[in-house]
Amino acid sequence: MDELSLYVLDIVMNSVRAGAEHIEISIIEEGEWLTFTVKDDGCGMTEEQLKKLSDPFFTTRKTRKVGLGVPFLRMLAEMTGGSVEIKSVHESVSGDHGTELVARFGRHHIDFVPTGDMTGTVITLIQGSPDIDFVYRHKGDGFDVRLDCNELKAVLGDGISLAEPEVLAWIREYLNDQYSPSGE
Secondary structure, rough: OOOHHHHHHHHHHHHOOOOOOOEEEEEEEOOEEEEEEEOOOOOOOHHHHHOOOOOOOOOOOOOOOOOOHHHHHHHHHHOOOEEEEEEEOOOOOOOOOOEEEEEEEEEEOOOOOOOOOOOHHHHHHHHHHOOOEEEEEEEEEEEEEEEEEHHHHHOOOOOOOOHHHHHHHHHHHHHHHOOOOOOO
16 A cells, blocks of 8 residues: 555444444644544453564455554654554453554655545545444544544435435535635
8 A cells, every 4th residue: 555545444444343333533744744543432442452463474364364454654754763662452351442553654754655645545444334423533634534423424314325425425525625726
């Protein structure tokens, strides 16, 4: 994967598979650093699973025998002088369970991957899992993009899915407008 947006999609899909109902995605670009965070209320991971997470031959998926997303993300972050930290509480331990991944990248390092199409990533996530409450924020130089699916659901009411083509088109335009410099 050669864009951060694809790693965001991969990591968030792990949260979806973990049964999360609420997923927060945050990308903050400040100074020399880009910090990407995904926090969910999914089933969480045991200590054993958390320790094995950096092993590319460990995955909880039944469809393939390797899990390269987190090891590659960690490698990319470390190549830019950054890091990846993962905290998780398994549902068997506490009612307040879930996982938080924080990846930090040196923005001006030669090995920094481009951000990519974050709007497309958010649209893909909502279209594939319209019942999940995604909260998205991407703050950078000259923009502060925000989207809260719970707020959209409150406006639309119970009868309209966020996966409806007209709703997705509106979300795409809404996000793109926030990324554009004001007035353009």
